Amino acid sequence: RAKDSGRGQMCFYEPLMDEKIERGRDLAAEMQGALERGEFHLMFQPIFDLAGERVLSCETLLRWTNRRLGSVSPAEFIPIAEDNGLIVGIGGWVIREACRIASEWPADVKIAVNLSPIQLRSTNLPMVIMSALASSGFAADRLELEVTESVLLDDIEASLAALDAINRLHVRTTLDDFGTGYSSLSYLTKFPFQTLKIDRSFITDLEQSPASVAIVQTVIDLAAKLGMRTVAEGVETQAQLDQLRRTRCDAVQGFLLAHPMPASMVAAMLADGGIKAQQRS
Numbered sequence: 001r002a003k004d005s006g007r008g009q010m011c012f013y014e015p016l017m018d019e020k021i022e023r024g025r026d027l028a029a030e031m032q033g034a035l036e037r038g039e040f041h042l043m044f045q046p047i048f049d050l051a052g053e054r055v056l057s058c059e060t061l062l063r064w065t066n067r068r069l070g071s072v073s074p075a076e077f078i079p080i081a082e083d084n085g086l087i088v089g090i091g092g093w094v095i096r097e098a099c100r101i102a103s104e105w106p107a108d109v110k111i112a113v114n115l116s117p118i119q120l121r122s123t124n125l126p127m128v129i130m131s132a133l134a135s136s137g138f139a140a141d142r143l144e145l146e147v148t149e150s151v152l153l154d155d156i157e158a159s160l161a162a163l164d165a166i167n168r169l170h171v172r173t174t175l176d177d178f179g180t181g182y183s184s185l186s187y188l189t190k191f192p193f194q195t196l197k198i199d200r201s202f203i204t205d206l207e208q209s210p211a212s213v214a215i216v217q218t219v220i221d222l223a224a225k226l227g228m229r230t231v232a233e234g235v236e237t238q239a240q241l242d243q244l245r246r247t248r249c250d251a252v253q254g255f256l257l258a259h260p261m262p263a264s265m266v267a268a269m270l271a272d273g274g275i276k277a278q279q280r281s
Protein backbone atom coordinates (compact mmCIF):
# COMPACT_ATOMS: atom_id res chain seq x y z
CA ARG A 1 0.00 0.00 0.00
CA ALA A 2 2.87 2.31 0.78
CA LYS A 3 4.13 1.74 -2.76
CA ASP A 4 0.75 2.59 -4.28
CA SER A 5 0.75 6.03 -2.78
CA GLY A 6 3.99 7.01 -4.48
CA ARG A 7 7.55 7.58 -3.40
CA GLY A 8 6.91 10.76 -1.45
CA GLN A 9 4.61 8.88 0.93
CA MET A 10 7.00 6.05 1.74
CA CYS A 11 8.62 7.61 4.78
CA PHE A 12 5.18 8.54 6.13
CA TYR A 13 4.11 4.89 6.19
CA GLU A 14 7.35 3.32 7.34
CA PRO A 15 7.02 3.96 11.07
CA LEU A 16 3.50 2.50 10.97
CA MET A 17 4.79 -0.55 9.12
CA ASP A 18 7.49 -1.00 11.75
CA GLU A 19 4.90 -0.78 14.49
CA LYS A 20 2.79 -3.39 12.76
CA ILE A 21 5.72 -5.76 12.37
CA GLU A 22 6.72 -5.15 15.98
CA ARG A 23 3.18 -5.89 17.17
CA GLY A 24 3.07 -9.04 15.02
CA ARG A 25 6.32 -10.29 16.57
CA ASP A 26 5.03 -9.51 20.04
CA LEU A 27 1.82 -11.44 19.44
CA ALA A 28 3.67 -14.38 17.90
CA ALA A 29 6.04 -14.58 20.88
CA GLU A 30 3.25 -14.34 23.47
CA MET A 31 1.21 -16.92 21.59
CA GLN A 32 3.86 -19.54 22.38
CA GLY A 33 2.59 -21.28 25.49
CA ALA A 34 -0.63 -19.23 25.62
CA LEU A 35 -2.75 -22.39 25.34
CA GLU A 36 -0.85 -24.06 28.22
CA ARG A 37 -1.21 -20.91 30.33
CA GLY A 38 -4.99 -21.06 29.81
CA GLU A 39 -5.17 -17.70 28.07
CA PHE A 40 -7.82 -18.76 25.54
CA HIS A 41 -11.51 -19.03 26.22
CA LEU A 42 -14.65 -19.46 24.16
CA MET A 43 -17.72 -17.33 23.66
CA PHE A 44 -20.89 -18.54 21.96
CA GLN A 45 -23.33 -16.61 19.79
CA PRO A 46 -26.80 -18.16 19.42
CA ILE A 47 -28.23 -18.71 15.94
CA PHE A 48 -32.03 -18.50 15.92
CA ASP A 49 -34.85 -19.73 13.75
CA LEU A 50 -36.49 -17.01 11.68
CA ALA A 51 -39.13 -16.33 14.34
CA GLY A 52 -36.35 -15.67 16.85
CA GLU A 53 -37.93 -18.18 19.20
CA ARG A 54 -35.65 -21.16 19.09
CA VAL A 55 -31.86 -21.51 19.32
CA LEU A 56 -30.82 -23.84 16.50
CA SER A 57 -27.09 -23.62 17.03
CA CYS A 58 -24.39 -21.50 18.65
CA GLU A 59 -21.25 -20.25 16.93
CA THR A 60 -18.05 -20.73 18.90
CA LEU A 61 -15.89 -17.59 18.93
CA LEU A 62 -12.35 -17.77 20.24
CA ARG A 63 -11.05 -15.14 22.69
CA TRP A 64 -7.47 -14.52 23.79
CA THR A 65 -6.52 -12.53 26.86
CA ASN A 66 -2.74 -12.33 27.14
CA ARG A 67 -0.92 -11.72 30.43
CA ARG A 68 1.02 -8.80 28.88
CA LEU A 69 -0.94 -7.59 25.85
CA GLY A 70 -4.44 -7.90 27.27
CA SER A 71 -7.34 -8.90 25.06
CA VAL A 72 -6.52 -9.49 21.38
CA SER A 73 -9.21 -9.93 18.72
CA PRO A 74 -9.33 -13.08 16.59
CA ALA A 75 -9.18 -10.93 13.46
CA GLU A 76 -5.69 -9.94 14.62
CA PHE A 77 -4.30 -13.12 16.17
CA ILE A 78 -5.71 -15.83 13.90
CA PRO A 79 -3.70 -14.78 10.83
CA ILE A 80 -0.55 -14.87 12.98
CA ALA A 81 -1.45 -18.28 14.40
CA GLU A 82 -1.90 -19.44 10.80
CA ASP A 83 1.53 -18.11 9.84
CA ASN A 84 3.38 -19.80 12.70
CA GLY A 85 1.33 -22.99 12.61
CA LEU A 86 0.01 -22.67 16.17
CA ILE A 87 -3.54 -22.56 14.76
CA VAL A 88 -3.52 -26.36 14.44
CA GLY A 89 -3.05 -26.89 18.18
CA ILE A 90 -5.24 -23.97 19.20
CA GLY A 91 -7.95 -24.94 16.71
CA GLY A 92 -7.89 -28.54 17.95
CA TRP A 93 -8.42 -27.27 21.48
CA VAL A 94 -11.38 -25.16 20.26
CA ILE A 95 -13.04 -28.23 18.70
CA ARG A 96 -12.54 -30.36 21.84
CA GLU A 97 -13.67 -27.61 24.20
CA ALA A 98 -16.71 -26.71 22.06
CA CYS A 99 -17.87 -30.35 21.94
CA ARG A 100 -17.34 -30.74 25.68
CA ILE A 101 -19.36 -27.62 26.49
CA ALA A 102 -22.15 -28.30 23.98
CA SER A 103 -22.58 -31.86 25.23
CA GLU A 104 -24.35 -30.28 28.23
CA TRP A 105 -26.92 -28.58 26.01
CA PRO A 106 -30.32 -29.90 24.86
CA ALA A 107 -29.93 -32.40 22.01
CA ASP A 108 -31.68 -30.21 19.43
CA VAL A 109 -29.05 -27.47 19.69
CA LYS A 110 -26.00 -27.70 17.43
CA ILE A 111 -22.61 -26.09 17.77
CA ALA A 112 -20.67 -24.30 15.04
CA VAL A 113 -16.88 -24.06 15.08
CA ASN A 114 -14.75 -21.96 12.71
CA LEU A 115 -12.04 -23.82 10.88
CA SER A 116 -8.88 -22.25 9.49
CA PRO A 117 -7.73 -23.31 6.01
CA ILE A 118 -4.57 -24.67 7.63
CA GLN A 119 -6.67 -26.91 9.87
CA LEU A 120 -8.88 -27.99 6.99
CA ARG A 121 -5.84 -29.26 5.11
CA SER A 122 -4.01 -30.77 8.08
CA THR A 123 -3.98 -34.54 7.68
CA ASN A 124 -4.92 -35.26 11.28
CA LEU A 125 -8.16 -33.20 11.24
CA PRO A 126 -10.45 -36.28 11.04
CA MET A 127 -8.61 -37.76 14.05
CA VAL A 128 -8.94 -34.51 16.00
CA ILE A 129 -12.67 -34.40 15.28
CA MET A 130 -13.22 -38.07 16.12
CA SER A 131 -11.39 -37.84 19.41
CA ALA A 132 -13.27 -34.65 20.38
CA LEU A 133 -16.57 -36.41 19.68
CA ALA A 134 -15.52 -39.59 21.47
CA SER A 135 -14.22 -37.92 24.63
CA SER A 136 -17.30 -35.69 24.99
CA GLY A 137 -19.90 -38.18 23.82
CA PHE A 138 -21.19 -35.44 21.52
CA ALA A 139 -23.17 -36.54 18.43
CA ALA A 140 -21.31 -35.91 15.17
CA ASP A 141 -24.35 -34.47 13.40
CA ARG A 142 -24.61 -31.69 16.01
CA LEU A 143 -21.19 -30.35 15.05
CA GLU A 144 -21.01 -27.81 12.22
CA LEU A 145 -17.63 -26.72 10.88
CA GLU A 146 -17.48 -23.30 9.21
CA VAL A 147 -15.02 -22.57 6.45
CA THR A 148 -14.73 -19.44 4.35
CA GLU A 149 -14.96 -19.28 0.61
CA SER A 150 -11.37 -18.20 -0.04
CA VAL A 151 -10.18 -21.48 1.48
CA LEU A 152 -11.69 -23.53 -1.28
CA LEU A 153 -10.20 -21.75 -4.23
CA ASP A 154 -6.58 -22.04 -3.08
CA ASP A 155 -6.64 -25.75 -3.68
CA ILE A 156 -9.97 -27.10 -4.86
CA GLU A 157 -9.02 -30.78 -4.92
CA ALA A 158 -7.54 -30.78 -1.40
CA SER A 159 -10.49 -28.78 -0.05
CA LEU A 160 -12.98 -31.17 -1.59
CA ALA A 161 -11.17 -34.19 -0.16
CA ALA A 162 -11.06 -32.61 3.31
CA LEU A 163 -14.74 -31.65 3.23
CA ASP A 164 -15.65 -35.16 2.10
CA ALA A 165 -13.66 -36.64 4.96
CA ILE A 166 -15.55 -34.39 7.41
CA ASN A 167 -18.92 -35.30 5.92
CA ARG A 168 -18.06 -39.00 6.11
CA LEU A 169 -17.84 -38.55 9.88
CA HIS A 170 -21.44 -37.18 9.68
CA VAL A 171 -20.15 -33.79 10.80
CA ARG A 172 -21.82 -30.87 9.01
CA THR A 173 -20.07 -28.17 7.02
CA THR A 174 -21.01 -24.51 6.55
CA LEU A 175 -19.73 -22.11 3.93
CA ASP A 176 -19.03 -18.96 6.00
CA ASP A 177 -18.97 -15.31 4.87
CA PHE A 178 -20.56 -16.27 1.56
CA GLY A 179 -20.30 -13.53 -1.04
CA THR A 180 -17.04 -11.98 0.13
CA GLY A 181 -14.72 -14.20 -1.90
CA TYR A 182 -14.34 -14.65 -5.59
CA SER A 183 -16.11 -17.94 -6.02
CA SER A 184 -19.08 -18.06 -8.34
CA LEU A 185 -22.49 -19.47 -7.55
CA SER A 186 -21.56 -22.54 -9.58
CA TYR A 187 -19.04 -23.55 -6.88
CA LEU A 188 -21.98 -24.23 -4.61
CA THR A 189 -22.81 -27.28 -6.68
CA LYS A 190 -19.25 -28.61 -6.38
CA PHE A 191 -18.82 -28.50 -2.62
CA PRO A 192 -20.78 -30.61 -0.15
CA PHE A 193 -21.99 -27.91 2.29
CA GLN A 194 -25.16 -28.39 4.31
CA THR A 195 -25.39 -24.72 5.23
CA LEU A 196 -24.54 -21.43 3.61
CA LYS A 197 -23.93 -18.37 5.75
CA ILE A 198 -24.58 -15.10 3.95
CA ASP A 199 -21.98 -12.49 4.82
CA ARG A 200 -22.82 -9.57 7.05
CA SER A 201 -22.03 -7.03 4.31
CA PHE A 202 -25.15 -8.10 2.36
CA ILE A 203 -27.30 -8.02 5.48
CA THR A 204 -26.07 -4.52 6.36
CA ASP A 205 -27.09 -3.32 2.89
CA LEU A 206 -30.57 -4.88 2.97
CA GLU A 207 -32.22 -1.69 4.20
CA GLN A 208 -30.74 0.73 1.68
CA SER A 209 -30.13 -1.40 -1.35
CA PRO A 210 -32.78 -3.15 -3.44
CA ALA A 211 -29.89 -4.83 -5.26
CA SER A 212 -28.77 -6.47 -2.02
CA VAL A 213 -32.32 -7.68 -1.40
CA ALA A 214 -32.28 -9.25 -4.86
CA ILE A 215 -28.88 -10.86 -4.30
CA VAL A 216 -29.84 -12.26 -0.90
CA GLN A 217 -33.13 -13.58 -2.29
CA THR A 218 -31.35 -15.23 -5.20
CA VAL A 219 -28.76 -16.85 -2.95
CA ILE A 220 -31.44 -18.15 -0.57
CA ASP A 221 -33.52 -19.59 -3.42
CA LEU A 222 -30.52 -21.21 -5.08
CA ALA A 223 -29.29 -22.68 -1.79
CA ALA A 224 -32.75 -24.13 -1.16
CA LYS A 225 -32.80 -25.70 -4.62
CA LEU A 226 -29.40 -27.24 -3.92
CA GLY A 227 -30.62 -28.61 -0.58
CA MET A 228 -28.67 -26.20 1.60
CA ARG A 229 -29.89 -24.25 4.59
CA THR A 230 -29.15 -20.52 4.80
CA VAL A 231 -28.08 -18.41 7.77
CA ALA A 232 -27.95 -14.61 7.68
CA GLU A 233 -25.10 -13.28 9.84
CA GLY A 234 -24.68 -9.83 11.35
CA VAL A 235 -28.38 -8.98 11.75
CA GLU A 236 -28.38 -5.70 13.67
CA THR A 237 -31.75 -4.05 13.03
CA GLN A 238 -35.43 -4.96 13.11
CA ALA A 239 -35.78 -3.76 9.51
CA GLN A 240 -33.11 -6.24 8.40
CA LEU A 241 -34.86 -9.02 10.29
CA ASP A 242 -38.22 -8.11 8.72
CA GLN A 243 -36.64 -8.20 5.27
CA LEU A 244 -35.05 -11.59 6.00
CA ARG A 245 -38.45 -12.91 7.05
CA ARG A 246 -39.77 -11.91 3.63
CA THR A 247 -36.83 -13.52 1.84
CA ARG A 248 -37.18 -16.59 4.05
CA CYS A 249 -33.72 -17.68 5.02
CA ASP A 250 -33.62 -20.52 7.55
CA ALA A 251 -31.79 -18.89 10.43
CA VAL A 252 -30.53 -15.56 11.73
CA GLN A 253 -27.55 -14.50 13.82
CA GLY A 254 -26.54 -11.05 14.96
CA PHE A 255 -26.38 -8.46 17.70
CA LEU A 256 -30.13 -7.72 17.35
CA LEU A 257 -30.90 -11.24 18.56
CA ALA A 258 -27.96 -11.99 20.85
CA HIS A 259 -24.33 -11.05 21.34
CA PRO A 260 -21.61 -13.64 21.85
CA MET A 261 -21.85 -14.83 25.47
CA PRO A 262 -20.03 -17.12 27.90
CA ALA A 263 -20.97 -20.81 28.08
CA SER A 264 -22.71 -20.36 31.44
CA MET A 265 -25.08 -17.81 29.95
CA VAL A 266 -25.92 -20.05 26.99
CA ALA A 267 -26.65 -22.93 29.35
CA ALA A 268 -28.96 -20.71 31.44
CA MET A 269 -30.68 -19.41 28.32
CA LEU A 270 -31.27 -22.92 26.95
CA ALA A 271 -32.42 -24.25 30.33
CA ASP A 272 -35.04 -21.51 30.32
CA GLY A 273 -36.86 -23.44 27.62
CA GLY A 274 -38.91 -21.24 25.30
CA ILE A 275 -36.11 -18.80 24.60
CA LYS A 276 -36.98 -15.59 22.87
CA ALA A 277 -34.29 -13.54 21.23
CA GLN A 278 -33.60 -10.30 23.09
CA GLN A 279 -34.64 -8.23 20.04
CA ARG A 280 -32.29 -5.49 21.15
CA SER A 281 -28.56 -5.02 21.55
Ligand code: C2E
Pocket (backbone or CB within 6 Å): 045, 060, 061, 062, 073, 074, 075, 078, 091, 094, 114, 115, 116, 146, 176, 177, 233, 234, 235, 236, 253, 254, 255, 256, 260
Ligand atom coordinates in the same frame (compact mmCIF):
# COMPACT_ATOMS: atom_id res chain seq x y z
P1 C2E B 1 -16.96 -15.12 11.62
O1 C2E B 1 -16.79 -16.59 11.69
O2 C2E B 1 -17.65 -14.59 10.42
O3 C2E B 1 -17.76 -14.74 12.97
C1 C2E B 1 -18.69 -13.71 13.09
C2 C2E B 1 -18.07 -12.46 13.66
O4 C2E B 1 -19.02 -11.40 13.57
C3 C2E B 1 -17.71 -12.55 15.15
O5 C2E B 1 -16.60 -11.69 15.39
C4 C2E B 1 -18.98 -11.99 15.81
O6 C2E B 1 -18.76 -11.50 17.12
C5 C2E B 1 -19.32 -10.89 14.86
N1 C2E B 1 -20.74 -10.55 14.87
C6 C2E B 1 -21.80 -11.34 15.16
N2 C2E B 1 -22.97 -10.67 15.02
C7 C2E B 1 -22.63 -9.42 14.64
C8 C2E B 1 -23.42 -8.23 14.35
O7 C2E B 1 -24.64 -8.21 14.40
N3 C2E B 1 -22.71 -7.13 13.98
C9 C2E B 1 -21.34 -7.10 13.90
N4 C2E B 1 -20.77 -5.96 13.56
N5 C2E B 1 -20.60 -8.21 14.16
C10 C2E B 1 -21.23 -9.35 14.52
P2 C2E B 1 -15.29 -12.17 16.17
O8 C2E B 1 -15.68 -13.01 17.34
O9 C2E B 1 -14.45 -10.96 16.41
O10 C2E B 1 -14.57 -13.11 15.13
C11 C2E B 1 -14.05 -12.62 13.94
C12 C2E B 1 -13.58 -13.74 13.04
O11 C2E B 1 -12.49 -14.45 13.63
C13 C2E B 1 -14.64 -14.80 12.77
O12 C2E B 1 -15.53 -14.38 11.77
C14 C2E B 1 -13.78 -15.96 12.34
O13 C2E B 1 -13.42 -15.84 10.99
C15 C2E B 1 -12.55 -15.77 13.20
N6 C2E B 1 -12.61 -16.70 14.35
C16 C2E B 1 -13.23 -16.56 15.54
N7 C2E B 1 -13.05 -17.66 16.32
C17 C2E B 1 -12.30 -18.52 15.58
C18 C2E B 1 -11.76 -19.85 15.82
O14 C2E B 1 -12.00 -20.50 16.85
N8 C2E B 1 -11.02 -20.40 14.81
C19 C2E B 1 -10.79 -19.74 13.62
N9 C2E B 1 -10.03 -20.35 12.69
N10 C2E B 1 -11.29 -18.52 13.37
C20 C2E B 1 -12.02 -17.92 14.34
Ligand code: MG
Pocket (backbone or CB within 6 Å): 059, 114, 146, 176
Ligand atom coordinates in the same frame (compact mmCIF):
# COMPACT_ATOMS: atom_id res chain seq x y z
MG1 MG C 1 -18.00 -18.15 11.38
Ligand code: MG
Pocket (backbone or CB within 6 Å): 176, 177, 197, 233
Ligand atom coordinates in the same frame (compact mmCIF):
# COMPACT_ATOMS: atom_id res chain seq x y z
MG1 MG D 1 -19.11 -15.43 9.29
Ligand code: MG
Pocket (backbone or CB within 6 Å): 177, 200
Ligand atom coordinates in the same frame (compact mmCIF):
# COMPACT_ATOMS: atom_id res chain seq x y z
MG1 MG E 1 -17.51 -12.91 9.06
